[in-house]
Amino acid sequence: MNRFVIRGQRLIAIFFIGCLLFNYPLLSLFSTTGMLWGIPILYIYAFTSWLIIIVLMFIAIKLRH
Amino acid sequence: MMLQGGIILFVSFAYIGILFAIAHYSDKRADAGRSVISNPYIYSLSLAVYCTAWTFYGSVGHAASTGIGFLPIYLGPTLMAALWYLVMRKIIRISKLHHITSIADFISSRYGKSSSLAGLVTIIAVVGIIPYISLQLEAVSTSFAVMWEHSEIAATVPRNNMTIFSDTAFYVALLLAMFAIIFGTRHLDTTERHEGLVAAIGFESIVKLLAFLVVGFYITYGIFNGFGDIFTRASQVPELQTLFTMENAGTYTDWTWLMFLSMMAIMFLPRQFQMTVVENVNEKHLDKAIWMLPLYLLLINIFVLPIALGGRLLFPSGVVDADTFVLTIPISQGQEELALLVFLGGLSAATGMVIVATVSLSTMVSNELIMPALLHFGPLRLSKSRDLGGVLLTIRRSTIIIVLLLGYVYFRATGTSYTLVSIGLISFAAVAQFAPSIFGGIYWKTGNHLGAITGLSAGFVMWTYTLFLPSLAESGYLSPSFIASGPFGIELLKPYALLGLSGLNPITHSLFWSMLVNVGGYMILSLVGRQTIIEHSQAAQFVDIYKQAEDNDIRLWRSTSSVPVIRSILEQFLSPARVDEALNQYAQKRNLDWSKDDVADTELINYAERLLAGSVGSASARVLIASAVKEEPVSMDEMMYMLDETSKVIAYSRELEQKSRELELATSELRAANEQLKQVDRLKDDFISTVTHELRTPLTSIRAFSEILYDNPDLDSAQRSKFMNIILKENERLTRLINNVLDLSKIESGKMEWHLTTLDLKEVIEESVATVEQLIKEENITLDLDLSEPTSLTVSDRDRITQVLLNLLSNAIKFCDRENGKITVRLGEVDEQLSVSVLDNGPGIKLENQELIFDKFRQVGDTLTDKPQGTGLGLPICRQIITHFGGDLWVESRPGNGSKFIFTLPVVAPNEDGSDNEPDYTPPIFANGQTQKEQG
Incomplete structure (x- = not known):
């Protein structure tokens, strides 16, 4: 039960991190016409944040303690 | 080479044939007890039924005009998946324990197995999902048309001029209905799970993902020179550069609400509930799905922006519907085989959604709407007729056809006045109405039936007024002035700007108002109203699900019936073999013999009700059982008596606990005292042995010298007096010793x-x-x-x-x-x-x-x-x-x-001083003779 609780809390934390990353005002910081490696910065930001969230969830589920 | 219509049809049917084969195979495997879907990967893939034709065609269309405005629909589920570990796990656990068959069943079961609530949820779900189904029909028929006509113009054929029978969408609807019927309503099962269906949906998820990745890769690297190339070229077109920022993606408020909306959708769309909860084989599979579903969503969206911008770069603005870019770009490049693959991907996406949605809706309509109605008012009084299972299946099959035809009617009615995405969002907003009742239901015991009914109705009415009716008005079925100036010209009632609230897009606007009245109604009436006994019991069971063991069904009824009666009710819905099996299992567990014991007690009746609930839903099951069983609700007096007894028992057990704690304490004290006693005893033994030893020494020498004197009467006087002296001294020593021992024992025993x-x-x-x-x-x-x-x-x-x-x-x-x-x-x-x-x-x-x-x-x-x-x-x-x-x-x-x-x-x-009397001062002496030390 203990592991269940701590894992749940980690995932809740990830949820809030995601809410922060994908909302105003952080999102607006990247809303520019600038590009990086030929890709608009906003797109890079959105997709890498997304990937990071998924990786975090993966780790949170995998961790055994 | 032109793609022949025949080839397209042939490929479509061949593909659907493959799906049948997969479904058939996994059903067979399931019957043999070797399930193919019992693994987290198929489970996760089956959840990707979330990605429909909307994702497959609509995301590109949406991205082509809003940039990353299409993303909240996928970010929401990603974030929600993180909370699934708590929320969804709980819902799954509850549903398994209560044999929940649909989202309507879940809500009604929580609020006292109410038929009216189940019916309301079913109606909301059906009405809410119809636009969504029409979206799929539209997408499939458009893709048919694009492939068939081989031209961009097909996307904008004025549908109103067609007759039904020349409309591909109509045939698509019929085909999908057939498919859903074959998969979803093969037989009745107590668990209402469909192994074959899940396997087929999992396969479809792979096909649509592969098709989209292939076409995305082709467009990005085949036509263009990679991501950088597309975006760099787009950046040179000022009109497209605006898509790089949040400028066209809607306001941040709309963005956030959309994310919230999709969070609710991934949980409460009937088809998602069906896949995630009802079809779940093992609760543990959820763990993997938590990150695999978001990963799937990420993958299927990677090429959306390149395709959207590529399409905008390739085609002059406004000529080709952006919703068809995925298909029209390969065709324009002469890649017919690729186009065919994309077409199959789109078909997968659409069929997957339609099949699961109609199956889950048909379960709801038959279990929660028609069965209870027949049982309540039916002139048939169904309980008299045999084989109700057949009736149930017929109801479900008809429902599937009706729902699909309603989807088609909505599709014809709204025509192409809407983009795919905006149609889908209307449905999302409808199912979001379930959120307060469900979240409240599993975390808030006070939430009651009245609150749920009020909240749901108010939210649904608000949704209808601010989204559904306007969508009909925009298609010309209602006066356009309804939107422009409100009904009867009342400005404050304008459906897109209720009470003058403007600045939000219609979806956000509707969501705000409907959630306000929904949550508000639910909470206020829950706080004001009271729960009936059954509501109270269900609420406790749902909220405290983790505290319960299986089969721990608290029942506040005393009911009796006979086993044959129970058996006959069950046999109306289940095969006699299945009924025998279930009853024998029950008997075995409890050492009963049906040939002797034929009184059905409350426990057996509950068991039968749960069995039935798996087939007809809990509300219907309750009505059925109630019709055959003499149930006396426990009277208030008895209730109070039971409560009183319970509280007495609780108090008694508390007392017992207290007593046992005291006992433990006393035991440990006793043990310590015992140790002390042993110690004292040992000391005493030591003391006695030492004393005797000390006494023996002088005694021995006295005796020795006395013997010498006695044996040698002729000793000289000097010697004699020396020995006498020793004897005297030893005597004195002995006396002193004895006095000392006496003193000591007097002091120690307090007798001094x-x-x-x-x-x-x-x-x-x-x-x-x-x-x-x-x-x-x-x-x-x-x-x-x-x-x-x-x-x-x-x-x-x-x-x-x-x-x-x-x-x-x-x-x-x-x-x-x-x-x-x-x-x-x-x-x-x-x-x-x-x-x-x-x-x-x-x-x-x-x-x-x-x-x-x-x-x-x-x-x-x-x-x-x-x-x-x-x-x-x-x-x-x-x-x-x-x-x-x-x-x-x-x-x-x-x-x-x-x-x-x-x-x-x-x-x-x-x-x-000055007195010889004993003064007040009494030194503290303990019984064991030890004197308390005082600090000097």
Whole structure:
């Protein structure tokens, strides 16, 4: 039960991190016409944040303690 | 080469044939007990039924005009998945325990198995999902048309001019209905799970993902030169550059609400609930799905922006519907095979959604709407007819056809006036209405039936008014002035700007108002209203699901019926073989024999109800069972009695706990006391053996010398008197020893008689010194008496104190330096304490022995060479005496520097002295003879 609780809390934390990353005002910081490696910065930001969230969830589920 | 219509049809049918084969195969495997879907990967893929034609075609169309505006629909589920570990797990656990068959069943079951609530949820779900189904029909028929006509113009064929029978969408609807019927309503099952269906959906998820990745890769790297190339070229077109920022992606408020909306959708869309909860084989599969579903969403969206911008770059603006870019770009490049693959991907996406949605809707409509209605009002009174299972299946099959046709009607009605995404969002907003009742239902026990019904109805009405009706109005079925200036020209009631609220897009606007009245209605009426007994019991079971063991169905009814009656009810819906199996299982578990026991008790009736619930939903199951079973709700008095009993039991068990805690405490105390007793006992044994040993030594020598005297009467007188002397001395020693032992035991047992008088210690010391003066002189010891300090009086037993002093003095004499012996006796007074010290200049006592010498029979020194010079009881007795009078006796010594024995006695105030009576002061003595030490 203990592991269940701590894992749940980690995932809740990830949820809030995601809410922060994908909302105003952080999102607006990247809303520019600038590009990086030929890709608009906003797109890079959105997709890498997304990937990071998924990786975090993966780790949170995998961790055994 | 032109793609022939025949080829397209052939490929479509071949593909659907493959799906059938997969479904059939996995159904067979499931019957054989080797499920193919019982693994987290298929489970995760089946959840990707979330990605429909909307994702496949619509995302690109949406991205082509809003940039990353399409993303919240996928970010929401990603974030929600993180919360699934808590929320969805709970819902799955509840659903498994209560045999939940649909989202309507879940809500109605939580709020007291209410048929009215189940019906309401079903109606909302059906009405809400119809636009969504029409979206799929539109997408599939458009893709058919694009492939068929081979031209961009097909996307904008004015549909209103077509007859139904020349419309591909109509045939698509029929085809999908057929497919759903075959997969979803093959047979009735108590668990309402469809292995074949899940396997087929999992396969479709792979196909649509692969198709989209392939076409995305082709467009990005085949037509263009990679991501960078597309975006760099787009950045040179000012119109497209605006898509790089949030400029066209809607306001941040809309963005956030959309994310919230999709969070609700991934949980409460009937098809998502079906896949995630009802079809879930193992709760543990959820763990993997939590990150695999978001990963799937990420993958299927990677190429959306390149395709959207590529399409905008390739086609002149406004000629080609952006919703068809995925298909039209490969066709324009002459890649017909690729286009065919994309078409299949789109078909997968659309069919997957339609099949699961209609199956789950048909379950709801039959279980929660039609069955209860028939059972309640039916002229048939179904309970009389046999084989209701067949009736149920017919109802479901008809429902699937009706729902698909309604989707088609909505599609014809709204035409192409909407983009795919905006149609889908209307459905999302409808199912979001379930959120308050469900979240409240699993976390808030107070939430009641009235609140849920009110919240849901109010939210649904608000949704209908602010989204559904306007969508019909925009298609010309209602006056356009309804939107522009409100009904009857009342500005405040404009459906897109209710009460003048503007600045939000229609979806956000509707969501805000509907959620406001929904949550508000739910909470207020839950707080005001009361729960019936069954609601209360269900609420507790849902909220506290983790505290419950299986089969722990609390039932507040006493009901009786007979086994044959129960059996006949079950056989109306389940095959007799299945019923036999279930009843035998039950009997085996409880050691019953149906040939003898034919009274169905409450437990069996509950069991039967749960079995039925799996087929017809909990609300219908309750009605069915109630029709056949004599149920008496427990009266209020009995209820109070039960409660009272329960609380008594609780109080009693608390008391027991308390008692047992006290008992434990007492036990440990007893154990400690016992240990102490054993210790004392051992000490006593030691003491007795030491005493006897000490007594034997002088006795032995007395006896030995007496024998010598007796046997040798002719001994010379010098010898004789020497021996007599030894006998005398040993006798004295024996007497002293016995006196000491008696003293000690008297003191320890508290039987010592104390003769208290007021004492001037100065006098006592002088007397004692006088007693030993002779001895001191003989030993050539210098005695230094320091009694100059004026001191107060004390109350004590003169003889005892003298005894202490003599003991200390004789010790000092014994251990004094042989050559230049010196003894100093000093009397002083510090802090109301008189202190007497006796200092010698002997060998001193080692630090580790300074306490030991106060133990009985402990004589410090080399016991092998030195003859014991005392009884070994002197100092222990002295200490007992001194502590008895509230003083303290200790030694200060360093080896080689002599020893200083000090004792203290408390001062008695002068006005209390002068009397020989026993003073008030009684020294504290414990029963076991040990005297409490006071600090001096």
